[in-house]
Every structure is written in structure tokens, then in C-alpha cells.
Amino acid sequence: MSIKNIIDAKAIERALTRIAHEIIEKNKGLEDIVILGIPTRGVHIAKRLRDILEATEGVHLPVGSVDATLYRDDIGMKQDQPMLKETDIPVSIDNKKIIIIDDVLFTGRTIRAAMNVIMDFGRPANIQLAVLIDRGHRELPIRPDYVGKNVPTSMQEKVKVRLKEIDGADEVVVEAE
Amino acid sequence: MRLKRKDILTIEDLTRDEIELILSTAGSFREVSEREIKKVPTLRGRTIINLFYEASTRTRTSFEIAAKRMSADAINISASSSSVVKGETLKDTAKNLEAMNPDCIVLRHPSSGAPDMLARFVKCPVINAGDGSHEHPSQALLDLLTIKEKLGRIDGLKITIVGDIAHSRVARSNIYGFTKLGAKVNVVAAPTMMPMGIEEMGCTIINRVEDAISVADVIMILRVQLERHKVPLFPSLREYSRLFGLDKEKMERAKKDVVILHPGPINRGVEISPEIADGPYSLILDQVKNGVAVRMALFYLLLGGGRE
Numbered sequence: 001m002s003i004k005n006i007i008d009a010k011a012i013e014r015a016l017t018r019i020a021h022e023i024i025e026k027n028k029g030l031e032d033i034v035i036l037g038i039p040t041r042g043v044h045i046a047k048r049l050r051d052i053l054e055a056t057e058g059v060h061l062p063v064g065s066v067d068a069t070l071y072r073d074d075i076g077m078k079q080d081q082p083m084l085k086e087t088d089i090p091v092s093i094d095n096k097k098i099i100i101i102d103d104v105l106f107t108g109r110t111i112r113a114a115m116n117v118i119m120d121f122g123r124p125a126n127i128q129l130a131v132l133i134d135r136g137h138r139e140l141p142i143r144p145d146y147v148g149k150n151v152p153t154s155m156q157e158k159v160k161v162r163l164k165e166i167d168g169a170d171e172v173v174v175e176a177e
Numbered sequence: 178m179r180l181k182r183k184d185i186l187t188i189e190d191l192t193r194d195e196i197e198l199i200l201s202t203a204g205s206f207r208e209v210s211e212r213e214i215k216k217v218p219t220l221r222g223r224t225i226i227n228l229f230y231e232a233s234t235r236t237r238t239s240f241e242i243a244a245k246r247m248s249a250d251a252i253n254i255s256a257s258s259s260s261v262v263k264g265e266t267l268k269d270t271a272k273n274l275e276a277m278n279p280d281c282i283v284l285r286h287p288s289s290g291a292p293d294m295l296a297r298f299v300k301c302p303v304i305n306a307g308d309g310s311h312e313h314p315s316q317a318l319l320d321l322l323t324i325k326e327k328l329g330r331i332d333g334l335k336i337t338i339v340g341d342i343a344h345s346r347v348a349r350s351n352i353y354g355f356t357k358l359g360a361k362v363n364v365v366a367a368p369t370m371m372p373m374g375i376e377e378m379g380c381t382i383i384n385r386v387e388d389a390i391s392v393a394d395v396i397m398i399l400r401v402q403l404e405r406h407k408v409p410l411f412p413s414l415r416e417y418s419r420l421f422g423l424d425k426e427k428m429e430r431a432k433k434d435v436v437i438l439h440p441g442p443i444n445r446g447v448e449i450s451p452e453i454a455d456g457p458y459s460l461i462l463d464q465v466k467n468g469v470a471v472r473m474a475l476f477y478l479l480l481g482g483g484r485e
Contacts, residue, residue: 070209070217070477081481084205120214 002176006151009170012132015148016045019130020052022146027097032125034096035063038114039085041103044165045132049101062091066100068113093122099146103161105131108142133172135159180478184296184303187312188353196321196357203322203467203474209246210469220249223280223480228270229306230256230286235441235465236306236315240283243472249280249480267291271298280480284308289346302479310344310405315475316440317350319468321358323460324395326467327436332359337389338380339365339421340399340448343372344406347440348399352378365389367421369410386421391430398423398439398449414447424450428458436460 007015027033030053037046043065050063067085075081100114115127130146135153151174153159158175162168180195188196209217225244229237237253244251256262260270267286274282281302284292289309296303307313325331336355342348342364352375355362362380364371376382383389390396401417411417418424423437437449437458445451454461 067205070219075219075481079482081477084202084477086205087208116218120216121212 004174004176005171006133006174007149007172009164012148012170012172015132016049017052019146019148020049020056023049023053023099023128023130024057026128026145030057030059030061032096033061033099034089034091034093034124035061035099035101036066036089036114036118037063038100038102038110039065039067040166041161041163042101044163045103046101049130064089064091066114066117068110068117071113071116073109073113087117089118089121093118093124095123095125098124098127100127100129101131102129103132103163104159105129105134105142105144105147106137106159108138108140111142112140132161133159180482183479184292184305185314185475185479186292186296186303186305188314188317188350188357189312191314191357193357196318196354199318199471199474199478200322200325202478203318203470204326206470206473206477207467209473210466216246216248218248220244220247220280220476220480223247223249224278225249225251225281225283225476226274226279227251227253227283227306228274228285229254230261230284230291231307233285233306235468236285236313239465239468240304240306240315240472243469243476246469247473247476249476252279267295268298271295275299275301281476304475304479307346309346310349311346312350312353313346313440314350315468315471316347317354318475319464319471320347320351320397320438320440321354322467322471323438323464324436326463327460328394331355334360334394335363335392336360336395336397337363337365337383337393338397338399339386339389339423341370341402341410342366342375342399343370344402345399348397349378351397352380356380363389363392365421367411367417386427387430390423390427391432393435394432396423396431396435396437398437398443400440400442400444401448418447422446422448422450423453425452428453431458438464440464 035046035050037043046063050061065086065088067087069082069084128145131144132148134147134150156177161172164170227240241251283304283306284295285306286308289311291308292303292305338348352362356379363383364380365383365386439461
């Protein structure tokens with residue numbers, strides 16, 4: 001098995017800073033923005049992004065988590081059912097601009113499920129998507145609005161995002177058989 | 178992670194790891210019931226039959242709400258309005274229900290062991306919703322979840338169970354559940370309501386109610402099950418209430434941060450006085466709330482995995 005290190009701690013920090021500025025630019029500020037991370041690592045990235053955004057614009061931003069497990073399209077197909085994680089949407093999302101945060105964008109199926117969860121909580125003005133890594137191979141018509149880094153991969157490879165909060169270090173690696 | 182079993186029939190069968198998996202899954206399901214749209218699409222297209230041969234409000238409603246919040250179709254059958262009154266046996270009822278291809282059957286039955294028999298007749302998962310004086314596993318699981326939510330742990334707690342131990346499936350399931358998760362269980366009851374050999378389940382008999390109350394972190398009160406008593410087991414309800422009913426006076430000996438559970442339905446003024454049932458120590462309504470989450474978790478863990 002070969003392991004290839006694609007980005008390090010410094011590059012992750014730069015990517016998040018750039019995404020933060022793109023969010024502010026595209027939305028002409030941070031009014032009505034709600035940030036929702038997809039557990040587990042998406043939630044930690046969401047909190048880091050929130051910190052950068054708040055420091056830049058001097059405003060308070062609500063941040064929460066949205067677990068898509070119960071809305072997945074493969075329930076009853078896999079032998080083992082996936083473990084549930086936390087959904088915590090702290091404010092009303094009606095007419096808000098939602099930014100979904102995930103670590104790796106792959107088939108797009110998790111994002112589809114997450115959007116359905118969000119729609120059951122209310123009617124947002126729009127939903128945007130920010131990811132640290134886009135590894136391609138989409139199976140649904142979903143595209144990210146903000147990307148930390150595009151990483152072309154083969155289906156056999158695995159992309160792993162490691163974060164200080166959980167894994168003790170910040171890095172992104174690609175593992176191949 | 179998954180439950181490697183087809184049915185949930187008893188707590189006695191479950192391992193500590195399985196119980197903890199159910200509790201942590203149920204903990205995640207609590208939030209779904211607090212949403213504005215209290216429904217997730219997880220079990221769309223699945224059919225769950227609630228087959229109840231005994232009266233029930235809480236348990237039947239709880240299983241039905243749990244199924245519906247998971248988007249499964251729930252069908253309720255009660256014995257009094259079914260072919261049981263025409264003399265159909267449980268086996269024939271089961272075979273006929275199975276022909277309609279349900280994905281799960283929840284059974285409550287007055288005979289101990291009936292769910293075990295049903296599970297051998299049908300291919301779909303069976304959940305025991307209370308069988309005779311044998312077990313009531315989902316009740317014990319919701320009791321464990323309620324205590325874990327309030328006190329943060331089960332391990333090392335002292336649990337006192339007061340009341341009609343001999344006729345109580347809730348007591349049996351709870352004794353297994355608490356001891357498996359590392360709690361110490363004391364039981365106290367009138368001698369006519371204390372079954373022989375109960376110590377073999379891993380609990381300790383305490384003779385005086387006052388002693389059992391003063392050591393407890395958790396007090397669980399059981400209902401006096403008059404409908405199961407073939408002969409009177411005590412002279413009068415008033416005497417029972419005076420000796421074993423939990424009231425303000427007896428609670429004076431309890432620890433300050435004790436919590437009180439009761440599986441319902443409560444006989445106010447018999448095994449528990451109204452001011453205690455409605456008082457600050459009481460977790461009775463938390464139990465009911467957690468019941469829905471536990472049953473959603475059971476459906477998810479039994480039906481959400483792959484088909485063999």
C-alpha cells in the first residue's frame with residue numbers, strides 16, 4: 001500500500017482562509033449565513049471556518065451539524081447499518097443561507113441526503129456547499145461552491161483527511177492499494 | 178456495527194456490548210422526536226405489525242409512534258378485536274400474518290415464552306413487548322437510557338426495586354439489564370410477592386423498605402398487578418400502601434439526589450403517593466419520552482441492516 005501526502009497543516013489553513021473570503025465575497029457579507037458541518041470531520045472544519053469568518057467580519061455565526069445517516073439511499077443494502085451521529089441545527093433555517101461543510105466530496109450521495117435533512121427542518125433561501133477536498137467521481141448532479149483542493153483520484157484510492165481535533169495532526173493523504 | 182440477532186426477546190440473551198449499542202443508538206434518536214417534522218425516511222416501505230394480546234396504552238402507542246417516525250407502516254392488532262376471539266391459535270395467527278410479508282412483528286402476550294415461540298414460526302424479526310411475568314426488554318432498555326441520561330452512568334449505581342417482583346416482567350428485565358451494566362440491584366417486597374431463588378439473578382433481597390430506600394441512587398417502583406393475582410397476596414390496598422407505598426415520609430430516608438422510576442400505569446396512592454409521582458425526583462415522563470427513542474433504535478438495528 002502506498003501513501004501519498006497531498007496537503008499539510010499550513011496548506012489546510014490557507015485553503016480554509018481562502019474559502020472564508022470566497023464565502024464573504026459571494027454572499028456580500030455574512031448576513032443570514034448558517035454553517036452546518038457533516039459529522040465527524042465536517043463539523044470540525046465548520047468550526048474552524050466559523051472562527052476565521054468571525055475574526056474577519058466581527059460578527060457571530062451560528063454553526064451546527066447535520067447527520068445524513070437516516071436519509072441515506074443504501075439503508076437496508078449494506079450488511080451493517082451505519083452508526084448514527086449528531087444532528088444539531090441550533091437556529092431556524094427558514095430564509096437563511098445554509099453552507100454545508102464536508103471534508104471530502106466524492107459521489108455526492110451524502111450531500112443529497114444532507115440536503116433532504118435540511119429541507120425537513122425548514123425552507124432555506126439557498127444551500128451552498130464547501131469541501132476541503134473534491135476527489136471527483138460524482139454520481140449525482142451536485143457541485144461544490146467552494147473547494148479547498150481538487151484531487152484527481154482513481155476509484156481504488158482512499159482520501160483521508162486528518163484533523164488535529166480528532167487525529168492529532170492536520171494533513172490529507174491518498175492511500176492506494 | 179450491527180446487532181447479530183434476528184429478534185429481541187429478552188435482556189437475559191443480550192450482551193453488555195449489545196445493550197450499549199442499543200442505548201447509544203437510542204440516544205441519537207431522541208433528537209428526531211424534537212424536530213418540527215418528526216419523521217425520517219429510513220424505514221420507508223417496511224411494514225411493522227403490533228400484535229397485542231393484552232391491554233396497553235404506553236407500550237403500544239410508543240411502538241406505533243416509533244415505527245411511524247421511521248416512516249414504516251404500522252398495523253395495530255389487539256386480541257379483543259381480532260380472530261383470537263373466534264379461537265384462532267397464536268401459531269395460525271402468526272402464519273397468516275406472515276403470508277402478508279411483514280418486516281417485523283411486535284408481540285405482547287399474557288403467556289411467558291409466547292414471543293420466543295412466534296420467533297421460531299416466522300422469518301421476520303420479533304420484538305417482545307412483554308410476555309406474562311417473563312420479560313419486557315424494551316422497558317428495561319428505556320429505563321437504562323433514562324438513568325444514563327440523568328445520572329451519566331449505570332456502572333456502580335445502587336438500584337432498589339420495590340413491589341410486586343413475582344409478577345413483574347419489568348423487574349426481571351431490569352435486574353438482568355442493570356447487573357449486566359455493572360449496577361448493584363436490591364429488591365424489596367412483601368414475602369408473598371418475592372419469588373423463590375431471585376438472588377440467583379444477581380440481586381440482593383432487603384427485608385425493610387426503609388433500609389432499601391436509604392441506600393439507593395435509583396428507586397424503581399412496580400405496579401401492584403392485581404389482575405395477575407390468583408389469590409389475594411396482601412390483606413388490603415391500604416395496608417400495602419402503608420407498608421410498601423413510596424410516600425413523603427419514607428422518602429425522608431432517601432439520598433437527596435435520588436431518582437424515581439415507575440414503568441406505569443401508576444396506581445396513585447397505592448405503590449406511590451401522588452406528591453412523589455409528580456415530584457422533582459420522578460423521571461416517569463422522561464421514561465415515556467425515552468421509550469420512543471429506544472423503540473426507534475430497535476427498529477433501526479433490526480431492520481436497517483442488509484437482507485441476508
